[in-house]
Amino acid sequence: MSQEDEHRDSPGTAPEGPERERPSGSGAPAGSGTPDGGGGWSAPGQGPAPGVPGGVSGGAESPGVAGPTAPPGRDTEPERPAQYGWPDAQPGPAAGYGPPAAAPGYAPPGTPPGYGPQGTPPGYGPQGAPPGYGPQGHGYPGRPTAPKPGVVPLRPMTVGDLFNGAFALIRNNPKTTAGLAMIVVAVTSVISAVGFGGTMRDYGVFFDQALNDPASLDPAEPIPVSTWSIITTYGGALLSQAGYILVTGLLTAVVGLAVLGRRLTPGEAWAAIRDRLWTIVGLALIQLLIYFGLTLATALVGIVGVGVGAALLVSGAVEAGIAVIVLALVAVAACVCVFLWIVVRIHFAMPVVVLERVGVFASLARSWRLTRGSWWRVFGIILLTMLLVGLIGGLLTTPFTMGSLALVFLFPVEAWMPVASGALIYVGEVLINAFTTPFVVGVATLLYIDLRMRREGLDLRLHEAARAGHQVGPEVYLPEWRG
Known part of the structure; x- marks a missing residue:
């Protein structure tokens, strides 16, 4: 071994001699893999240790900084990337080759101010969290942790995210959601409440007449409701x-911006x-006509099929009549399936009209494309939403409905009964729709x-809008070709 080799330090220890003394803040590059004139050593391909500024001398005073790289001609380990983040998930670097884990308070180079562990915004996990998972559980494998500036995390959502976001919308902005x-x-419910009160009055008179003088009932008028009612x-x-x-x-625009934290x-x-x-309004009318046409077609298929089958049964062709009735029922079931399929495919035309600002038929076509391949998922979520709203709405309307019917039976001919009965139904409808409508929308x-x-x-565009920090409007939802 030459004299030069005898004085060369082994890997993992700092070089001795005057080279160890080095002024702080030297401009020598860190992580070069060679002595930088002042003992700043690092493993091949690695920078300085987390929390240690570049240019600070190595040795015992510099935690996490490995010894010098072996000089040319010696065997070296293959380059290993620095293991920031979750150190237990993957094997760390070999002994003497860089930091085994990120030091507390360290953010990788290039991280914007306020995005490190000390300034983490909602939805961003610390450096020690598993990749793609934040402290709130808003991350998902394969992508960075999603921020949550508003009611939902900015990533593809689960059913729980959708429902929680709808509840958070009402809770965070009740004045605009429930208030509107x-x-x-x-x-808009005043006229229907008046009509309901008139209907209850007609039924009250009918029940009182049926109880006191059944013979006075007119068989030609089986429905005791007036035309006015x-x-x-x-x-x-x-x-x-x-x-x-x-x-x-209105609420579609509110929800679109609540996703970005705007109230x-x-x-x-x-x-x-x-x-x-x-x-x-035009879209609502077109959708109403579509629903009405599908419903009418389904009803006609059932009525005609069952009618023809019944006629065959009466004429003595029992087998043919039964076969026609069965075919009619199958056709009705098929019509119902087609009805549901079309309703789901055009379900998102209203958000498209409001947020993407396109026309009526363009919005229907756009909704049709968005739901391609997702019909079952969309149908399941819509069905679950309707069941949940129906259950909650039924529980909340029961006291008002029972109170209204009680007035009809207890005070059937009183002049104030229709007013009180209609008022109960009116108050119940207003209160219930104030919460169920924002949830459904x-x-x-x-x-x-x-x-x-x-x-x-x-979600990537929404990420950029959230990080930009300036106020945005519904234009953030415009498609690329319109943006």
Whole structure:
């Protein structure tokens, strides 16, 4: 061994001699794999130890910094990347080749200010968390941890995320969500409440007459409801549907921006859809015609098929009659399946009209494309939402309905009974719709956003909008070709 080799330090120890003294803040590059003139050593391909500024001399005073790289001609270990993040998930570097794990308080180079462990925004996990998982459980394998600036994490969502987001929407902004729904429903439900009160009055008179003088009943008029009551009831139902369409448009804009953490006021929600109002109405009418046509076709198939089968049975062709009736029932079931299939495929036309700002038929075509290949998932979530809303709505409406019916039986001919009965139903309808309508619209809009995240990478654009920090509007949802 030469004299030079005798004085060369073995790997893992700092070089001795004057080279060890080095002023702090030297500009020599760290991680070069060679002595930098002051003892700053690192493993091949690695930078300085986490938490240790480049240029600080190695040795016992520098935790996590390995000894010098073997000089040329000696055997060296293959280059190993630094193991930041979850050290237990993968084997660390060999002894003497860099830090085994990230030091506390360290963020990788290039991390924006405020995104390290000390300034982590909601949805971002610390450096020691498993890849793709944050402290709130908002991450998912294969992608970075998703931020959550608003009601949901900005990543493809689970059913729990959709429902939690819809509840958070109401909880975080009740003035705009429940408040808007309550105001619109209160205005549009007046006529239907009056019609219901008139219907209850007619039934009260009928029951009182049936109990006191059954012989006075007219068999030619089996329905004890006046024409005026029928007109007001169904006219009020149409007006209530128009109010529901308006609330749906308003809340769609609210949900779209709540995803990014913005809380729209009722005035801002109105400004967001004001120029889309007639398009929203046109879409609602087209959808209503589609639903009505499908329902009418299903009913006609059932009525005609069963009628023909019954006629064959009466004529003595029993086997043929039974076969026709069975075929008619199968055809009705097929029509119901087609009805549900089409309803699901055009379910997201309203969010498309409001957030993507396209026309009526373009929105229907866009919804059709978004749901391609996702029909069963969308159908299952819609069905679960309807069951949940029906259960909650049924529980909440029971006291009001029972109270209204009790007034009909206890005070059938009193003049104030129709007013009190209609008022009970009116109050119950307003209170219940104030909470169920925002929930249904919230789930539908979040599911639309989820589909775009899965198909178009919308979550990446929302990430950028959230990190930019400036206020954004519904234009963030415009498709690439319109953006």
